[in-house]
Amino acid sequence: MEATVRQAYEAFRETQAERGVDLAGVEERLRAQRVETPSWGYGNSGTRFAVFPQPGVPRNPFEKLQDAAQVHAHTGICPSVALHIPWDAVEDYRELADYAGSLGLRLGAINPNLFQEEDYRLGSVCNPDPAVRRRATDHLLECVEIAGEVGSRVLSLWLADGTNYPGQDSFVERRGRMLECLSEVYGRMPEDMRLLLEYKLFEPAFYHTDLCDWGCALTMCQKLGERALVLVDLGHHAQGVNVEHIVSLLLDEGRLGGFHFNNRKYADDDLVVGSINPFELFLIYVELLEAEEDPGVRIEYMIDQAHNIEPKIEAMILSVMNLQEAYAKALLVDREALREARLSGDVLGAHRLLLEAYGADVRPLCAKVREDLGGRADPVAAFRRSGYLERVAEERREGRPAGWA
Ligand code: LRH
Ligand code: MN
Ligand code: MN
Numbered sequence: 001m002e003a004t005v006r007q008a009y010e011a012f013r014e015t016q017a018e019r020g021v022d023l024a025g026v027e028e029r030l031r032a033q034r035v036e037t038p039s040w041g042y043g044n045s046g047t048r049f050a051v052f053p054q055p056g057v058p059r060n061p062f063e064k065l066q067d068a069a070q071v072h073a074h075t076g077i078c079p080s081v082a083l084h085i086p087w088d089a090v091e092d093y094r095e096l097a098d099y100a101g102s103l104g105l106r107l108g109a110i111n112p113n114l115f116q117e118e119d120y121r122l123g124s125v126c127n128p129d130p131a132v133r134r135r136a137t138d139h140l141l142e143c144v145e146i147a148g149e150v151g152s153r154v155l156s157l158w159l160a161d162g163t164n165y166p167g168q169d170s171f172v173e174r175r176g177r178m179l180e181c182l183s184e185v186y187g188r189m190p191e192d193m194r195l196l197l198e199y200k201l202f203e204p205a206f207y208h209t210d211l212c213d214w215g216c217a218l219t220m221c222q223k224l225g226e227r228a229l230v231l232v233d234l235g236h237h238a239q240g241v242n243v244e245h246i247v248s249l250l251l252d253e254g255r256l257g258g259f260h261f262n263n264r265k266y267a268d269d270d271l272v273v274g275s276i277n278p279f280e281l282f283l284i285y286v287e288l289l290e291a292e293e294d295p296g297v298r299i300e301y302m303i304d305q306a307h308n309i310e311p312k313i314e315a316m317i318l319s320v321m322n323l324q325e326a327y328a329k330a331l332l333v334d335r336e337a338l339r340e341a342r343l344s345g346d347v348l349g350a351h352r353l354l355l356e357a358y359g360a361d362v363r364p365l366c367a368k369v370r371e372d373l374g375g376r377a378d379p380v381a382a383f384r385r386s387g388y389l390e391r392v393a394e395e396r397r398e399g400r401p402a403g404w405a
Contacts, residue, residue: 001368005377008364015360016332023365026331030369033327035261035320036080036108036302039088042067042313044401045306052308056393059401061088062099066392067313069103074383075320076373080108082156082302085143087113097150107150109196109258109300112143115160115204123161125181126174126210133181140185147193154300155189156231156258158198162205162212174210179223186224195228196257196300197221200236203268213237214246221255229257233304234273234280235264244283251291258300261323270306272315274322281322282358285330313389317379321366328362328369 001009016023042064046052058064065081072078081100090096097107114124114136122128124136140157147155161178163169186195199217202209211217214230221228230250237243250256261273261281274281291297301323307315334353341350367377376382383389 001371001377005364005367009368012361012364019334021332021334026328027365027369027372029331030324030328030366031373033077033324034080034301035075035078035323036082036300037068037071037078037316037320038082038084038111038302038304039064039068040084041303041305041307041316043087046308053400054312055400056389056396057312057400059396059399061090061096063392063396064088065096065100065103065105068316069105070313070383070386070388071316071320072105073374074317074370074376074379075324076370076375077324078316078320079104080106082109082111083107083146083150083152084111084113085139085146093146093149100150107152109154109156109302110143110147110150110152111156111158112140114139114157120160122169123163123174123210124159125178126159126161126169127177128169128173133177137181137184140181141188144185144189144193148190153190153193154196154258155185155193156196156198156300156302158200158231158233159211160204162202162207162209164206166207168207171208175220178210179220182220182224182228186228189227193227194257194298195221195224196231197228198231198233198236198260200233200268201238214250218250218253218255226254229255231258231260231300232256233260233262233268234284235260235262235268235270235304239266243280244287247284248287251287251297254297256291256297256299258302260302260304261319262303262305270304272305272307272310272322273303273319274326278322278326279358281326282329283354285327286333286354289330289333289335311389314380314383317383321379324366324369325362328365329357329360332357332360332362 013023042058044051044053044057058067068081100107114120119132119135125133127133143155197217197220199211199213201212217230221230263271263273263276265276303319338350338353371377
């Protein structure tokens with residue numbers, strides 16, 4: 001560790017010792033933190049107006065894994081990669097899984113794609129046409145198979161289904177169709193596989209969305225079975241919605257399955273997590289801490305971001321750092337004092353306990369933990385210095401993808 005980082009870490013340790021914090025315990029939890037990165041975060045992306053190709057962008061799923069391995073090498077906590085099918089379609093999925101293994105990675109959640117076919121104009125599993133629903137269900141079943149082949153135990157589903165005009169279709173009938181299709185898929189999942197159901201307020205549908213909020217997703221999961229759980233994407237809520245409250249409610253119901261981390265200012269912006277609202281991120285982790293201590297709880301922590309104008313690997317590393325810092329701050333909350341303040345009605349005392357933890361500069365702590373894990377104290381700077389991007393920009397010059405990939 002560099003002398004300046006070491007000094008900052010020692011000073012941090014002393015301050016925390018004065019507060020009575022068990023730093024060894026905090027570090028242990030930080031070392032155990034895991035974040036899954038999305039294959040689609042490494043590929044070309046853009047807005048609905050244009051795609052902005054970047055030099056060095058991966059040309060196939062294998063190269064996406066190479067980039068993900070860079071994020072893991074620099075941070076130490078990102079050993080798994082989510083796939084999106086068919087964006088990441090390959091001839092031989094076992095070969096892809098083996099390749100991931102050779103890079104020190106594994107394949108994570110399998111994300112079906114039910115939103116890019118002409119057939120899905122009126123929806124996929126909610127479509128009024130049974131033939132379209134059959135096609136959508138078959139794709140989901142194919143994804144269950146792929147998950148089995150690559151050793152993944154998570155099927156992560158976001159539906160674009162909805163309507164654009166009042167009267168267009170029946171809400172209730174659409175819900176029934178969704179339940180029928182998803183029940184078939186759930187019934188075909190191996191016993192140790194979980195289905196994560198992701199909700200989103202609106203877009204692409206503008207009038208109503210079939211899974212628009214946590215209530216729609218939760219009640220669907222309750223009908224499907226106990227291995228159906230809700231996925232919270234931080235960009236999928238109306239302005240002002242209290243996401244940490246939703247997190248606590250889903251935890252209490254035993255139905256929080258995972259996260260899609262990102263950040264938003266207006267809608268589903270998919271910006272670097274923690275770039276717009278780091279306090280919200282901290283408060284979410286505060287809710288998660290106690291639940292995480294329950295060995296029966298399994299939550300998938302995943303990033304879902306599209307880096308349109310910023311360098312992709314760097315943006316992913318920065319996102320992981322923001323997640324480490326939010327988690328570290330949450331771990332510093334004096335929970336005993338918080339409980340006492342709450343019970344005695346000390347409103348601002350309780351609030352200030354959160355502010356105290358949030359205000360701590362945890363960067364030296366996170367730097368130390370990253371180094372403990374074989375990562376880098378300053379991973380963005382180290383990645384820049386490594387020359388990786390310049391190298392792959394040269395190597396991947398031929399056959400660069402032009403559109404979304
Ligand atoms: C669309 C979306 C959703 C999915 C992702 C693949 O809103 O961003 O969050 O998880 O595409
Ligand atoms: Mn998402
Ligand atoms: Mn989204």
